[in-house]
Amino acid sequence: MQLQTILNRIQKHRGFVYGPIRLRDERGHLRLEVEIYPHRRSRPRCSGCGRRGPQYDTLDARWFEFVPLWGIRVFFLYLMRRVDCVRCGKVRVEQVPWAAGKHPVTTAYAWFLARWAKRVSWREVATVFHTSWDTVYRSVAMAVDWGRAHLDLAGIEAIGIDELQWQHGHRYVTVVYQIDAARKRLLWVGQDRTKKTLLGFFRWFGKERTQALRFVCSDMWKAYLTVVAKKAGHALHILDRFHIAQQMGKAIDQVRRSEVRELRQHGRPALLTKARWVLLRRRENRTAEDRRRLRDLVRHNLKAVRAMLLREDFEPFWQYRSVPWAGRFLDRWCTAVMRSRIDPMKKVARMLRAHRPLLMNWFRARGEISAGAVEGLNNKAKPLLSGHGDGEVP
Numbered sequence: 001m002q003l004q005t006i007l008n009r010i011q012k013h014r015g016f017v018y019g020p021i022r023l024r025d026e027r028g029h030l031r032l033e034v035e036i037y038p039h040r041r042s043r044p045r046c047s048g049c050g051r052r053g054p055q056y057d058t059l060d061a062r063w064f065e066f067v068p069l070w071g072i073r074v075f076f077l078y079l080m081r082r083v084d085c086v087r088c089g090k091v092r093v094e095q096v097p098w099a100a101g102k103h104p105v106t107t108a109y110a111w112f113l114a115r116w117a118k119r120v121s122w123r124e125v126a127t128v129f130h131t132s133w134d135t136v137y138r139s140v141a142m143a144v145d146w147g148r149a150h151l152d153l154a155g156i157e158a159i160g161i162d163e164l165q166w167q168h169g170h171r172y173v174t175v176v177y178q179i180d181a182a183r184k185r186l187l188w189v190g191q192d193r194t195k196k197t198l199l200g201f202f203r204w205f206g207k208e209r210t211q212a213l214r215f216v217c218s219d220m221w222k223a224y225l226t227v228v229a230k231k232a233g234h235a236l237h238i239l240d241r242f243h244i245a246q247q248m249g250k251a252i253d254q255v256r257r258s259e260v261r262e263l264r265q266h267g268r269p270a271l272l273t274k275a276r277w278v279l280l281r282r283r284e285n286r287t288a289e290d291r292r293r294l295r296d297l298v299r300h301n302l303k304a305v306r307a308m309l310l311r312e313d314f315e316p317f318w319q320y321r322s323v324p325w326a327g328r329f330l331d332r333w334c335t336a337v338m339r340s341r342i343d344p345m346k347k348v349a350r351m352l353r354a355h356r357p358l359l360m361n362w363f364r365a366r367g368e369i370s371a372g373a374v375e376g377l378n379n380k381a382k383p384l385l386s387g388h389g390d391g392e393v394p
């Protein structure tokens with residue numbers, strides 16, 4: 001059986017035929033290249049209005065990546081035609097059925113990637129299929145767009161807003177989930193994490209549905225706080241636990257790094273090197289070796305160790321049932337930290353003080369939104385699209 005036969009069976013495009021297929025070895029990586037030709041009598045379709053018209057000319061070849069076969073990357077090769085469109089009154093590039101707009105990825109492959117992105121993290125999808133993070137992002141965005149058009153948005157009371165970063169924090173994506181106790185699913189994704197990004201979500205979500213929101217969960221990113229206050233000021237805004245833990249982890253790491261520098265200047269470098277994971281690891285995950293090293297570090301009364309102990313002191317905060325008592329605990333902890341002379345931790349304490357009301361909302365929302373949502377909404381390592389499982393976003 002020939003490959004064309006399979007392609008004609010699974011991916012036949014009216015007005016186009018599959019030409020010769022080559023297997024090429026590109027620096028040790030195999031790739032299948034499939035030529036596509038327009039049917040002799042078919043006229044190109046205008047990308048502006050969708051009407052067929054006379055061909056104007058032919059452009060350079062363009063590559064479109066298709067779903068890999070036997071783990072081999074597959075590319076369609078096609079010479080785009082231009083249409084002299086009467087309705088649009090100008091010459092336009094043709095519209096092809098296997099890809100949308102200027103995407104270098106076929107729609108079939110984008111769906112394939114988006115489905116995998118439901119099961120494993122975007123980064124893993126990109127790695128496994130030898131594609132870029134951008135391609136995965138765009139594929140998911142396409143799936144979410146499609147899903148939105150077919151989505152039932154009734155009865156959403158709780159949303160979670162999160163940011164995802166890639167390229168070492170140079171680029172961001174904002175994601176919004178529904179996090180009602182009954183269901184958790186991805187609602188929206190947008191490029192960047194600016195006020196404009198989040199305003200885009202609320203514009204799409206609409207006034208009426210926004211009015212029905214009771215809970216909004218997010219991190220302390222200023223742009224989000226501002227937009228949530230402006231657009232959903234009536235809802236209970238909650239700062240979630242995961243982000244606070246993350247801030248403390250960052251602070252501890254900062255203390256450790258400056259202390260390593262200090263120790264090195266005093267000729268005692270060995271003490272804190274390779275201590276990073278010992279310090280950042282949570283109590284329940286420590287090994288016997290970690291504990292031995294910690295005892296050793298505690299003896300030297302290092303700032304990094306004291307910072308870590310401050311974080312441990314904070315843990316009981318989340319166990320409180322009563323809002324006033326939790327508030328008292330928070331205030332005491334902040335006072336202790338402010339006396340610690342450990343600047344990065346003091347910064348965390350100041351931040352928690354500044355956002356005290358939002359932080360206390362965590363206790364007010366308890367039980368009202370799904371348990372996992374507030375706590376682990378945004379473990380960056382977790383698959384992004386998992387958990388909704390309802391099929392609205394395929």
Ligand SMILES: [Zn+2]
Nearest residue numbers: 046049085088
């Ligand atoms: Zn047209």
